[in-house]
Amino acid sequence: MPADAPNPHADTARDPAVLDPASEERVDRLLWFGRGMAQIVSVPALVLMAAFVGFAGLARESGVPVQYAAMLTALVWALPSTVIMVAAIKSNATLFAAMLAVSLSAVRLMPMTMALVPILRGPRTRTITLLALSHFVAVTSWVFGMTQLPALPRDARVPYYAGFAITLTTVNIGVTVVAYIAAGALPPALAAALSLLTPLYFILSLWGASRLPSDRLALVFGMVLAPVMNKVSPDYELLLVGLIGGSAAYGIGRWTRRRGGAEDGGGEAA
Template sequence: MPLPPLESPIWQSSVRAYAFGLRAVGSTVLTLVLFATYLGIGALAHDTHFSLGWVLTSTLLVWAGPAQIILISSLGSGATVVQAAIAVTVSAIRLFPMVVAVLPMMRTPTTRLRQLVLPAHFIAVTLWVECFRLLPHVPRENRIAFTVGLGTGLVSVCLIANIVGYGLAANLPQLFGAAILLLTPLAFLLSTARNCRELADIVALGLGLALFPLVATLHTGVDILISGVSAGTIAYGVHWLRRRRRA
């Protein structure tokens, strides 16, 4: 479904802009990936004994797949609130540059900071990618309404996926339950691999996968943090060395 041209009078209504944002949910293959991921999160929550309402609330409040998986799997494996919070906050640092990069696209000279709170909450990797793709085709003064429409649409799809995944994990034979749980690592690995832009990203992904099983043998409670910060720093070092050699 193509968006109307920028000068079209349709854009004068912010309700219409919201509706276009909502409809854009159906225009991206990433919606399918999100659906699969949140199906997996619903199943994961069921198998780690969280309630359905709890996982739905986590989707509304947290709205970041990796953070939700870290939260559920760390609490489920007996981590304390502080250990889980540290792992979640480190995984969420990546949201900071995303928000910093996306919000200027929506700002006008008259925009108030509080108008940007809801769009900022919706920003996660999918919305980040889609904003760069779609916002240039939306008039600047309608971009907040459009983004909120896109965000509410994606959240709704994911809430439905949570309910379906939770229900399937409770009722399906073990084989299919396992297949739904496998969706999470598969979808995350591949969508992260697709977002790798620089050598540092690829090294961080590969080394992060390889280092965790080694660090996990130490049973520190913050294994993910240790393997992540080490692998990420080494990856940054590789990037720095390579650039210095080029210069």
């Protein structure tokens, strides 16, 4: 090759158009992470922000300092658990009692996490990544993951969910601080009403995402049985509602499907 001839490989490493597979993968992950972040401008996220405005007002009325309220948002995260923690602080409960109450309220998140992890996991997803992301599992992020992730490529699901969940948590820490400072102008009744937006959204989202009639029947049974079981056994209300209502809905759904199959078989035989 002549001395003054251009070397076709000389600037390959510096050419931005020539990327190695690892660089392309990093760019792709950042792209999906950014798309997940963009979902912060959505109805579910805005509903949760409004609910945390109510939580900030409750924390202020209970005498919880603003830095503790922000810490609860970041570390406890699930709104019902943060409300229970504030109530425990207000009532001067012992550390063990507060820890036990918050832990029991968070038990409901375990089956939600178990349902979400198989959808999140890709062929190269590390266990430590799934453990880190499990911290962000709460009603809003769970509904988001269960409805949005199945339509995405496997490799895109973890960065997409991480972008949404991390941004959602960070923004709500800021919402808690700002709302706490401004909570003096917020009527207590309005603060309490805002806290109810998240469970209301959760029920409506589950209804819309239900694929089987038995799923919706379970929701109906749950709403009917909840006030009854609260009177019968407040300590085991959630467990009893899920056990009785869920089992009844499953049994009715199974019986309906078997009956429908028998009728179809009889029609074909005729």
